[in-house]
Amino acid sequence: MTALRSWSGACTTPPEIGLAPGLIAEIMAEEFREIPRSGFPIALQPMIVPRNSYLELLSATAGLISLLRKAVVNLADDRPGRMAALGIDPADCPMFVPDEDFELRHCADMTRADVIIGPDGPKFIEFNVSGGFGGMAHFLLYQQAWHRIREAAGRPAFVAVDAFAQQARLIETTCAELGVPPSAVIVGTPRDWGPGTGSRVFDVQVNALRRHGVHATQLEFDDLLTGIGLPGNLRTHLGIAAFTVQDAATVGYDLSPVRAALDAGLLLVPSQSAWFLHTKKTLALLSEGQPWMTGSETELVRRYVPWSRVVGDREVWWRDTKHHLPRLLVDRKDDFVLKGATGCAGEEVFLGGTISDEVWSCLVEDAVRTGDFIVQERVETQPYPLDLLAESGEINRISATPVVSPFCLGGRAAGCYVRFTDEGHQASTIGGVTARRTCLLAEA
Template sequence: MTSTAPVPAGAGHPWFHDPKRPEPSTLRTASPCEVTAMLREELAGLDVSLPGPWLPAQPFVLPRRSYDELFDVSRTLLALVRRAVLALGSSWPARAEALGARAEDYPLLSGQDNTETAYCSMMARPDVVIGEGGPRLLGFSFSGTFGGPNESHGLNAVWQRTHSERFFGHDPLVTRVRAFEDVCRSRGLPRAVAVVGSPGDLQDDADIRFQERELEQFRRRGFTADFFEPDRLPGALGRPGNLRYPLGLRTFATADWTERGQSLRPVHDAQRAGFLMLPPQSSGLLANKKALALVSEGRPWMTRAERRVADRHLPWTRITIPGRTGWRGLEHELPELVLARRERFVLKEAIGMMGREVLVGRHTAPEDWRQAVEAAFTAEDSVIQEHVEPSTCPLELTDGSGAFTARVTPVLSPMLFGDRPGGCWARYLPDDASLSASRGVISVGGAGATENVVLTWAGPTGAAAPEEAGGR
């Protein structure tokens, strides 16, 4: 980690810092060795990325106003993205066609359009960086498989034990259960849920511990909860109309299942028997980056207030369709603009994950950029997004023997479950050299970023029940 160096306490964007509070690094009560051991033990089996040699020695701790702003902005933009997709057609197959999506990419669309619509945005996780003017939302993930819930739960548990200050953070596992409670209440269903996952996701005893942790959160709130592999459905559920488990939490990706050559027929049969698996697969269409581009460009039904929120918190984003567009007060031919100002833009495939389908112009060779841009405009399968220069914040790091404060650039991911705040996950690269090697993409799967959790200060405005705050 040759380019990481200690920085003064409080360095970084003021959005990250509360001048009335002490530096979190001064509140650590555990030794670097103890912190490292606790991280490794608590997170074993969660597949959390702690690549080392430098691990986080503290959480990201935001002022309460900044912490709340993440969820407020995310909730508002989520509602706009949902409405933009719904306006594309009268049914989910029609909306998929309008987005240029292939039907085979969404094999579990239930055909129950009203139900799909009701719950398409039930579980959402945006990725946010802090620009010069505050939060800037780069994209959304929608599913029961996105990273963050278990990782944030485990990291929060460590930081509450290693610092003298009691921090506050919404617990994603608890909030997710409460979203299921809302479904049961609104539909008059018994509290019984089947967590449906792929057998390939369970590798050893530590993974089973992680699975049991999820089930225990449901059971603590009065649910009957058990884990099932997709091919055990519908036999494990009981006869149609009287299912032992009327609800399911989908924790597997359909692509992983079909790529192994395994049939989704048992899941279809369960759905036909009345099994409601959440989130429904219509949620995947909301993750299509073209939906974000529609909101960025502006829809006729958007109010002035909604337009201001989009302008402030969404980077300028357009679908790769040739034509004229406005950018920074002037009209441009979109392909010519993107080729001429490579350093100002990012190219993203509309359907992608872990940053693997992302090219950052300033980190891409000119000829590679030209070829990728031309291909994207030919296929019309991507979006162009204005590059946001992310701000830095201080974070204490440790190698297990010593610790120091460095400046890092985090991606923040506030999670929403049934519109409730559900905690905030974070990823960062420890130094400029790592960021350069990642070609400007900060992700765990694609760039090996280190994970952490975002918390805020506890107190009168942050008080919460111990199970929700993850307190000691």
């Protein structure tokens, strides 16, 4: 298998950038003005990998997304059957439309994978399938900032794929399918990023789409119906669902205007059926293997997905030996991570090696009882060296523990967002205000 050193490149020291830290900080401050979860400490380098590794990561992302969608289609013959097979709570899915063909065609339209770089390269630990996964605006601004920085330093261009070019293509093809001009409304609120957050996090996205020839706007929920022409004829037929039902419940905003817009003919991408891909149970089913999978599909999952299973009172194969799953998890807890099937932002993620035997046993018992958890074999994260600039001007070199997040829009993989902490944090997932951020680029 590919060793880390060859996959990530020569990563004993941070990559050379060639520009003074103060100038890097100035460019970052300009790009990230009014953007939440940015600022000090600032990573003085992006994460840079060889071009072949970058292309491999994008290819694996697109391949696995396609396979997740195929798994959903093969779960059952209809929507109720799929919901039953995955144990989906109908309350989590209030935005279905009657057109089941549209639902399935567009369930995988917007995805952000979370990837750990292990000893043998990338391992996909989960997929966030929705329009509200976050990170695309941050990635775009990092991409722009590092382009400016390398130009100022006289360095060769980095290799990266523009996520918004791919999203614009998705909008264009979907609008052509609907027989309308290419336009879309981003349905969402900056309140998801915290109180007092301004509109720039959406302005960046709207302007990026417009640069690619798509008429885009952003509307808050209270403004949605009048903004798309209701009551009356729809002025906009396609929406980007930049929200989740769970965020709405947490932050406290009303999604009934979205339901009313759908009833009046607005369509959203990704469709509500994205939840079938978002649940980690679907990834676990692929890891366990399904009778319809081809040899190449089985190999794709084996290569890039850690051993994962839906937790239940049953027998499983692990490392070529048959085990009673609950007993295996209790006996070998340091090898495993328990994850809530639909938890987001690090919620319901438990690393066996960081929890007492008693608490872990209770968690396993609860996971078996509810049927709402998966287990993954823990991947040993390989550190990546980065320099962090503090607001005081002090520079600290850390061994970053990164989670790399490639986007996939309309079946095409695009740029990679990165969240990281220092090496002391095992990366089962990384998010929230404590994580630092940069992006992954490739060598020219």
